[in-house]
Amino acid sequence: MLEVKDLNINFGGVQAVRDCNFTIEKGTITGLIGPNGAGKTTTFNMIAGALRPSSGRIIYQGEDIAGLPTHEMFHRGIVRTFQIPHEFGLMTVLENLMVVPPEQPGENLLHTWFSIGKVRRREKEVMQRAEEALEFLSISHLRDEQAKNLSGGQKKLLELGRTMMTDARLVLLDEPGAGVNPTLLLKIREMIARLREQRGYTFCVIEHDMDLIASLCSPVIVLAEGTVLTQGEMVDIRRNAEVLDAYLGGGED
């Protein structure tokens, strides 16, 4: 579904990602692990259009999308969440979700002034979809709460909820489990698995919780110093001496 080819990016003198090559197959939950500073989030940022690669290609459904702006990626079905939750603080939880659906007629000023009925009908649909997402995430009771008042874990759920408000194909989750308590973590894991089954999403997950990766992801790609160290099933990776050295056994986290 998505193929990263010889991807490079430089920040000044620092090469954060170098000659990175990997593939995300359709329908998988692909894990992306590696020590801090390995270039995981940077790679995400390039796939999601937040950063422009210095060189290399990102082939998505047969098209090179490297360097396109974020909203173009979104319209092709690539949606991402953030490591640190990015909520719209002063807006309610419901509104946070209602912003997301694309091509809302009410986003065009002429429609808001002159096709009030059309805008209103669409708003009803969007709101229904947002309420369904809240129910799925079991945070319906927070519907009218301002997003800035949510706890860290609830904000993580809201991040996940945003990906449900569009017809996503590839969802990039940046540490969905960071700072989340164990009970909620189990719930999030179950939600990700259900979203894949029910909606056919393909996931790529950055995570430091190896149990979550092991129980959810197949295959797993290990990044270190901006390049792919190895990839395969988690059981094999756990035995890989190089990975142990670079990450799992290195105790860097």
Add this chain to the structure above:
Amino acid sequence: MEQSYGIFLYIISLATMGGMYAMLTLGLNIQWGFTGLFNVGIAGFFAIGAYVSAILTSPETTRHLGGFELPYIVGFSASMIVTALIAWGVGKVCLRLRSDYLAIATIGIGEIFRLILKNETWATNGPRGVSMVPKPFESLAEPYNQLMFLALVLVTVAVIYLLIEAACKSPWGRVMTAIRENEPAARAAGKNVERFRMEAFVIGCMIMGLAGAFTAQYLKFIDPNATELTTTTFLVWVMLIVGGSANNKGAILGAFLMWTVWSASEILTSRLPDDMAIRTAYVRIFLIGLALQIVLQKFPSGILPEKRPKPSGSHE
């Protein structure tokens, strides 16, 4: 009798100027209040609107470009169109800047426009300004001419208010607020942030240009002094912050309230002895600053704070 008639005329002029400031604050509110665009170039867009309308409607003269004597409606429309086009060009260059850099860029650009208008004497008559600008309803007897002009201003403010209020309550306004609250997340939600910011910037500037056109027609005269930063940029900012940023009613309230304070302070200071009167200009600015402090102590988000609307699909 004579005195009360004088007060009556004063109140009309107060309300008229207040209405024109309400246009400026509403324009700024779209940019700053809802979208978070730090525009400090209000005076420049105001000046463009004022000069375009004044030049297009005034009679023939050798002192500056003109003699078109077009109807007011053309003057008003043209001032909006020209300001919008210029704002679009400015937006193309500046809108990618982060808020504080945008502030510096817009203040510079606003000043460039004002200096061009001041120095291109062939078109604007330079520091002496454009005079003999016709005023709508001036053929009517006093006070009806003043009242009719006031009515025109208030109707315009009402129309602008209704349009902006509808826009801000709609999904369009929701996207704007999302951009203000968290730009990366708005991008990740698939919004073309550049397009939306441009829309807010252009529409806001258009309204500022219209306010300039109204002012030129009302005063029958426009010169570079009428576009000073103190009264056409900073006072507008104070009005919006006092009234309540991101609240359109607050923007209007702030405009009328602070214009009253500004105008009334002139009456007070003009009664001071001569040697003190020289300093009064500064005293008035001080008073505005003081009023801002007092209001912000009591109302940190302005007198009427932001109120997010319920989604229009709400359960009724």
